[in-house]
Amino acid sequence: MDYSLSEKAMAFDHGLPLAKSHVTTQVSSRQRPQPYWQRLFKSALLYFGFLYLSAVLILRRPLVWPFSWPDCHHNKLSHDQLRQIIFDTPSSQRAEEWSRYYTAGPHLAGKNLSQALWTQTKWEQFGINAEINTYDVYINYPKDHRLALLKKKDEKDGISTWEVSFEASLEEDIIEEDPTSGLQDRIPTFHGYSASGNVTAPVVYVNYGTYQDFEDLLKANVPLEGKIAIARYGGIFRGLKVKRAQELGMVGVILYSDPGDDGDVTDEKGVKTYPDGPARQPSSVQRGSTQFLSVAPGDPTTPGYPSKPGAPRQPVHTAIPSIPSIPISYVDALPILKALNGHGPKAADFNQWWTRNAGLGYKGVDYNVGPTPDHVVVNLYNEQDYVTTPLWNVIGVINGTIPDEVIVVGNHRDAWVAGGAGDPNSGSAVFNEVIRSFGEALRLGWKPLRTIVFASWDGEEYGLIGSTEWVEEYLPWLKDAIVAYVNTDVGCRGKFLTASAAPLLNQIIYEATKSVPSPNQTIAGQSVYDVWDKKIRTMGSGSDFTAFQDFAGIPSVDIGFNNDIHSAVYHYHSNYDSFHWMEKFGDPGFVYHRTMAQIFGLIVAQLADLPIIQFGAKDYAVALNSYVDKVEGKLEAILSPIEFATSSLVDDEEAIFEMRASQRNTSSLVNSSKKDSPNLPALKFKKSLKGLHKVIGKFKKQAKKLDEAAEELRLELADNDIPWWNLPAKFKLWHRIRSVNTKYKLLERSFLYDQGLDGRPWFKHVVFAPGLWTGYSGAVFPGLVESIDVEDWTNARRWVDIIESRIKNAAKAIGEHKEKR
Ligand SMILES: *[C@@H]1O[C@H](CO)[C@@H](O)[C@H](O)[C@H]1NC(C)=O
Ligand SMILES: *[C@@H]1O[C@H](CO)[C@@H](O)[C@H](O)[C@H]1NC(C)=O
Ligand SMILES: *[C@@H]1O[C@H](CO)[C@@H](O)[C@H](O)[C@H]1NC(C)=O
Ligand SMILES: *[C@@H]1O[C@H](CO)[C@@H](O)[C@H](O)[C@H]1NC(C)=O
Ligand SMILES: *[C@@H]1O[C@H](CO)[C@@H](O)[C@H](O)[C@H]1NC(C)=O
Ligand SMILES: *[C@@H]1O[C@H](CO)[C@@H](O)[C@H](O)[C@H]1NC(C)=O
Numbered sequence: 001m002d003y004s005l006s007e008k009a010m011a012f013d014h015g016l017p018l019a020k021s022h023v024t025t026q027v028s029s030r031q032r033p034q035p036y037w038q039r040l041f042k043s044a045l046l047y048f049g050f051l052y053l054s055a056v057l058i059l060r061r062p063l064v065w066p067f068s069w070p071d072c073h074h075n076k077l078s079h080d081q082l083r084q085i086i087f088d089t090p091s092s093q094r095a096e097e098w099s100r101y102y103t104a105g106p107h108l109a110g111k112n113l114s115q116a117l118w119t120q121t122k123w124e125q126f127g128i129n130a131e132i133n134t135y136d137v138y139i140n141y142p143k144d145h146r147l148a149l150l151k152k153k154d155e156k157d158g159i160s161t162w163e164v165s166f167e168a169s170l171e172e173d174i175i176e177e178d179p180t181s182g183l184q185d186r187i188p189t190f191h192g193y194s195a196s197g198n199v200t201a202p203v204v205y206v207n208y209g210t211y212q213d214f215e216d217l218l219k220a221n222v223p224l225e226g227k228i229a230i231a232r233y234g235g236i237f238r239g240l241k242v243k244r245a246q247e248l249g250m251v252g253v254i255l256y257s258d259p260g261d262d263g264d265v266t267d268e269k270g271v272k273t274y275p276d277g278p279a280r281q282p283s284s285v286q287r288g289s290t291q292f293l294s295v296a297p298g299d300p301t302t303p304g305y306p307s308k309p310g311a312p313r314q315p316v317h318t319a320i321p322s323i324p325s326i327p328i329s330y331v332d333a334l335p336i337l338k339a340l341n342g343h344g345p346k347a348a349d350f351n352q353w354w355t356r357n358a359g360l361g362y363k364g365v366d367y368n369v370g371p372t373p374d375h376v377v378v379n380l381y382n383e384q385d386y387v388t389t390p391l392w393n394v395i396g397v398i399n400g401t402i403p404d405e406v407i408v409v410g411n412h413r414d415a416w417v418a419g420g421a422g423d424p425n426s427g428s429a430v431f432n433e434v435i436r437s438f439g440e441a442l443r444l445g446w447k448p449l450r451t452i453v454f455a456s457w458d459g460e461e462y463g464l465i466g467s468t469e470w471v472e473e474y475l476p477w478l479k480d481a482i483v484a485y486v487n488t489d490v491g492c493r494g495k496f497l498t499a500s501a502a503p504l505l506n507q508i509i510y511e512a513t514k515s516v517p518s519p520n521q522t523i524a525g526q527s528v529y530d531v532w533d534k535k536i537r538t539m540g541s542g543s544d545f546t547a548f549q550d551f552a553g554i555p556s557v558d559i560g561f562n563n564d565i566h567s568a569v570y571h572y573h574s575n576y577d578s579f580h581w582m583e584k585f586g587d588p589g590f591v592y593h594r595t596m597a598q599i600f601g602l603i604v605a606q607l608a609d610l611p612i613i614q615f616g617a618k619d620y621a622v623a624l625n626s627y628v629d630k631v632e633g634k635l636e637a638i639l640s641p642i643e644f645a646t647s648s649l650v651d652d653e654e655a656i657f658e659m660r661a662s663q664r665n666t667s668s669l670v671n672s673s674k675k676d677s678p679n680l681p682a683l684k685f686k687k688s689l690k691g692l693h694k695v696i697g698k699f700k701k702q703a704k705k706l707d708e709a710a711e712e713l714r715l716e717l718a719d720n721d722i723p724w725w726n727l728p729a730k731f732k733l734w735h736r737i738r739s740v741n742t743k744y745k746l747l748e749r750s751f752l753y754d755q756g757l758d759g760r761p762w763f764k765h766v767v768f769a770p771g772l773w774t775g776y777s778g779a780v781f782p783g784l785v786e787s788i789d790v791e792d793w794t795n796a797r798r799w800v801d802i803i804e805s806r807i808k809n810a811a812k813a814i815g816e817h818k819e820k821r
Contacts, residue, residue: 055727076445079609085444086605087515089437090597092590095429096583098122099590102413102425103180103579106187109139109391109414109459109466116392119413119456122432123396126439128454130396135307135469137299137391139462140384142190145170147254147326149335150200152375162377166335168328173283177275178580180419186575187417189327190384191255192289192462193239193300197324198381199228199252202371205340206231207347207354209241209255211773214248216350217369225249227371228378230336232258233327234357236774237542239290242321244773252380253325256333257286260359263565268362274576278568278585283329287416287573291463292319294770296762297546298468301388304762306473307465313388319463324382330360337365339376344369391458393466398438400451400608404481405745407607408453408554409434409600410467410544411488412460419578422570422586424460426593427491427560431456433597434604450483450608457544460489461573467544471552478552483745484607485548485556488600492582492592493570494563495520497528497599500537500778502555502748502768503623504615509536509557511614512602519591528599538627540778541770550765553749555615559600561592611717611737612710613744617814620747621700624807627767627780628692634788635686639679681793688800695804699811706814710740743814750810753802757783758795766799766806 077085107115116132123130147168154161170189174182204224207213209231217224229245233255242253259266259280271279296303300320301313337360347354347367358367372378394413400406411427419425435454459465471478484505499509513529520531539549545556563570568585571577587593606614713736722729752764763769769782779785781803787796 052727075447077441079605081444082441082446082605082609083515083602085441085446086434086437086601087598089440090430090433090594090601092594094436095433095593095597096590098429098432099421099425099582099593100579102415102428103419103421103582105183106185106418107413107415107420108141108187109462110137110389111141112414113392115413116394116456116458119394119428119432120396123394123435123439123454126432126436127442128396128398128435128439130394130454133393133395133470134390135299135393135459135466136309136311136388137307137459137462137465137469138301138313138386138388139459139465140193140386142188142383143385144381144383145188145190145326146379146381147328147332148379149339150377150379165339165376168332168336169283170285170326170328170332171283172285172329172575173281175275175281175576178576178578180417180578180580181575183418185418187287189285189287190382191238191242191287191325191327192416193291193320194242194325194382194384195320195322196382196384197252198379199324200377200379201226201228201251202374202376203228203230203254203336203340203378204250204344204370205229205337205347205367206241206245206369207350208232208235209244209253210236211240211244213353214244216354218248220345220350220369222344222369223371226251228252228254228380230254230256230333230340232256232261232358233286234258234261237293237770238286238288239292239321240294240773242290242323242325243292246321246323250323252323252378252382254328254333254336254378254380255286255325256328256330257284258333258357258359259330260357262359262569265566265569266359268359274569274571274581275584280330280569281571281574281576282331284571284574284576285327285329287327289462290321290325292321293463293541294772294774295319295760297464297541298472298762299465300463302469302472304472306469308473324380326380326382334360334363334365336378337367339372340368340370341366342368343372391466391469393458393470394454394456395470396435396454398442398448398452398454400448402449403451405450405483405613405741406453406481407450407483407486407604408455408478408548409486409604410455410457411491412457412466412544414458414461414466415577416461416573417575417577419575419581421579421582422493422577423490423572426493426582426587426596427488428456429590430488430491430593430597430600433594434601437597437601438604446609448608449611451481452604452608455544460544464541464544464546468547468551471547475552478548478554479749482548482552482554483613483741485545485554486600486603486607487543487545487556487558488560488596489543489558490560490562491596491600492561492587494561494567494586495592496562496564496567497532497559498537498562499535499557499559500539501557501559502539502549503536503620504555504617504744504748505557506536506619507616508603508606508614509559510534511606512599515602516595516598519595528595538778538780539768540774546770550763550769553752553765555748557603559596559603561587561596612714613741615710615744615747617703617706617744617747618700621696621703624696624699624767625693628689628696631781631784631788632686632689634785635682635689638682638788638791639686682791685788685793685796688797692800692804692807695807695811699807702811702815705816706740706743709736710744713737713740747810747814750813751806753783753806758786766803 120130149166150162151165153163204227206229273279274281296319299307300317411431412424457466516528518528518531548554549556753766757763771779784799
């Protein structure tokens, strides 16, 4: 905590009485005749007046007195005027121009310095000072690969001869209309952080490759050891599929995109494929990182500290795979899946999770699990070049008036492909428009109260590297000064707003979306808020907010326009996430880009420019209660698993996988089912959660008080009638504002636990973390929930205690404390 400013202020507070007593002692000690006494009195008055005047002057200095003095920090713009500029400035044409630039050539992490320099130059043209910030990180670039299906032709004298029955192309088709798909220097299909290797083995179909899918296979006695897994993409973070396969002794992993997951927009349902229509281009391949994201993001050789040149490197990479993996299209997957036909159990023999969205039946795939017989094997060869190489973040700063209240705003720039029109450069285009808007406001005389840091991250795709290393480097300052982090990754790939955020930020998101009209004017005048599902998800991982939220305890928001199951298929991490696709299918006219820039800009403006930080502490308390309810629901599931499994079927993909992850220890679930014998420890434990609700109740009381104090201050500021000379009143008001803002600023930090989560100590937040076995989606109370998953009641008890102490901590931090006078 930083009290330096308050101390300065307190010294000043004592200044007046001190000076007074000093004067009186002087006077009384020197018994002089009347005229001299009068003279002295006059000079005392002068002295006093001088002191007061200098105090006024000092207080006029924005550093100490930023609020309510007209023009005090030379701000010519009111908040409403700022909002108008942030709203008016973004343009679709400009966003399109930036999109066209970023998607013109490859910009894999650490491979395109000129894009970093271009970004820096642009921001400076917009009026924002910017610098390049460099880290040396350990990453891989693709060298060579092969995937083939081999059949034994012959065996003579113990020597077998094999014939290649299928050679995968491992290439995405070149499409004439889509110039980036045919670039000479286009990026091959590969996985970030995948291991090099050359393996040949029978293949097993492992469904989505979730923890539970593997459990199902083990239960069905499907041999996994020594085999190669083929899994469909989806549901959980890809690296965790590889992680589980590796743990079970499999030797390689193939990941393919099953069109069944494309909803209504499929070739099978008669929809034309890209570029002729919105369905998936059959040869499209999803690249991506296979880092074990839920264990630790960032440079795997420098866990917890920045990858500066010369930094010590850890030789053991526990957060990246040791078996090779390769991404392929469904066209390349077909012969391999068909080779499984007739071997081993069928997916349909398992449960609904195995047949859900399995979309290649119409192409002759029976979805047998396998393994293929020993005379039908796959050769998977993957060669990666591992290097330690510089990454370039671009960091722009607008200095605010209050030095220790800072907003960080970010988007990553690197992409898996030359295009990346959706991921991430729709976000980059939006981001540039936001920065241009703030530059415009500065030009018109605006000066923010809070410092705004803009960050164009590099290396996000491999494992949130640029942002994680930056947070690790500036951690002490960030913990002291950062109010919030605002992120956009894919700014736009469809028409449906999705947001995840720490509960403190809920109101700001609602407010911003209410202020921006939707491009959808089916009902005239409707705002983005009006057409939005208004769901704010919990913070998981998968983008650059992770280090801020989960490691540094900084409330974060991640926001963007998404597609749904009726929208044009988004070719995630594929060559067809291109400018051409965006222009034709994703966001024709770039209207949602502009809308996104308006929402994003307004969120930043509210955070940076309002005297009272616009947080809702009560929303946090409400959320905490709902998370405890969720944990109780999980215990309910353990107490009666059968009812739970059938009653909670939901449509939401994320919820489904959360549920799947929550049921991961099936055998123990089944054994503890109600009808055998009641699970007494679970029952007992469930009761103990009442204490948690109680502690949250206390926190909620304090949170309500804080919100009320903030609201009161807002009203007072709105009709500020303290005369200019009444310093004590002004000082008191300032002190109250500082106190409320500091409490809001540091609230999220109360939820950090230094030792971190079990087995993944980098993750410090006791409320939010990526699910251990989902990666993207957020787990609430991760330490507690993971203990319940394995029915380790002692550890679960320990986590309840930790969480309770954190919540008490939070209540204390925001509670009224005696202010030193
Ligand atoms: C870097 O990006 C620019 C703009 O997209 C592109 O024109 C250029 O070819 C890229 N450079 C390299 C070395 O890939
Ligand atoms: C991979 O290993 C096989 C033997 O298992 C060998 O025939 C093949 O040449 C190897 N491939 C490469 C690219 O080294
Ligand atoms: C912002 O403030 C920092 C620290 O006081 C200073 O080093 C930097 O030069 C300032 N930047 C601008 C653009 O004024
Ligand atoms: C457009 O607005 C209408 C009316 O509110 C709504 O029913 C529809 O779902 C919206 N469509 C999109 C793509 O936002
Ligand atoms: C579940 O119960 C069955 C039969 O009662 C037993 O064989 C099995 O080991 C039990 N599994 C666990 C994990 O306790
Ligand atoms: C499943 O639960 C049982 C009983 O609590 C435990 O012994 C076992 O290790 C768990 N399995 C996994 C994979 O977590």
